Amino acid sequence: MKSADFDQLNHRGEGRFPPLLLNFRTISRKIASATFFFCALFVVATVLSIVVMLGVKAVPFLNRVGVWTFLTGTEWKPLRGHFGIAPMIAGTAYVTLGALILGGPLGLGVAVFLAELAPSRIKEILNPLIDLLAGIPSVVYGFYGITVIVPWIRRIFGGPGFSVLAASVVLGVMILPTIVNVAREAIAAVPDDYREGSLALGASRWQTIFGVVLPAARSGIIAAIILGLGRAFGETMAVVMVAGNMVAFPKSILEPTRTLTSNVVLEMGYATGDHQAALFATGFVLLLFILTLNLASHWLTKKGVS
């Protein structure tokens, strides 16, 4: 029972008293509920205005240049009027995919360990450490990338070091907390009956995990991957610092690349006119993609344990 329900009860009682006596109470309730309502509305308004504001900047430009030309154009020479973000879309795709390949299985493994196997003492140590990993600012990850990962790659594989691979490694670590936490919750939400049933039928611990628990938690696990993908996709600073930022289609994972997010942060400081509008359009594309991802993961989490 919510207090709102109690309030209805209260209300019924109030009618029996002279209204004057209860004025203060009525007024204070109205003020309070209006204030809280305003706060909640603010959240909805913020989301809408983010979409609208970016749209207002981006849509006229996109109309003029053409959405298709903008998305598939391979030349980004803003000062000469060439606005094609295809190389950046490719860069973002490579880097995100790389992050998922490196961080996905690792994150899921840790999630299985935490949800199914770890004794509670280890959980108590490991969980705060995962949260700490989530709390480290992205710029510190980028800094670690510059000082450690990039020189490593340069030494071991050659090339400039600033590369798709460097960005993938850094992002792979950064998406771990998201994947671990969401997947762990999905796995932990699988009812114990499932496990007991499977074990009683003679399945081993891992046969149970692969055959029963993970399939039952699959929509949550997919949601975890999608959220991780969103995190990698939208990450800016760490990528800017280690990816090399050259506008070109990378031919190997050892070549530098530039992502959509990097493009915005690198050029926004000095962009004007159409150039600025093109950067807002880049942001708008980013936003629309993230909104789609969020809807997908929302739908999957709602499905819950199937």
Place this chain on the structure above:
Amino acid sequence: MRKEIDAFLTAIVVMGSLLVVGILIAIVTQVVVLGLPEISWEFLATEAAAGGKTGGILNSIVATLLITFIGILIAAPLGVGSAVYLEEYSTSNRLNGIITMSVETMAGIPSIVYGLFGLVFFVIMLGWGWSILAGGCTLALMALPLIMRTSQEAIRAVSNEYRENSMALGASREQTLFRLVLPAAFPGILSGIVLSVGRIAGETAAVLLTAGSALGIPRSLFDTARPLPVHLYILASEGISMSKAYGTALVLIVLVLVFNFCVYRLRKILS
């Protein structure tokens, strides 16, 4: 054979978990070991000079404190307020769904997009220019979802008996809310606020687009400034001074560790 396979798979996930812990330790030790020699009273208490090559980080510390403070000052009441609305007032499931959906969406929007929004709205449309105020307001929006979600959980965790007893004693809904529910939920709400302080203090991309990156101690809310994360980004990516960058990174990491530890303690108190 089955036993061996099981043991093998368990070993793999244990190693994976150890790897993750190892990565965390590697990052923290690297920054601590190389950053510690840089830390001195002088480093913390003088302004950066020569684009950050010499001098300290006082201006960035001030900028970070101011921007974070503004952000939380705006985000905390709004976040807690909307959590209260959802948990205690709202009776419409549809509206609840819309609000919850909006919060989830906000949580997923990347910081660079918040930066672009702040740039259009606060910096250009409202004419605040690159400023502490614009940066703080942008960060407030970013902190909202986290504060709201944790407050909602904390309020939901308050036992209904409290509410029932209070109502039975004739207290109004607001009296119950302010004297019982919110105080009982306070540690949970506070842990959410502290957590988001840690998050927005380390935020870079959104701040870079809305607060600028000029050196110097900000004198007013409309001054542009360079908070710690932005300072670290510029020092490292432009190769200005790696040693100063390590010092700055250490200060940032210590901030994050302190905030995380506070949250951890608060949660311990809760359970």
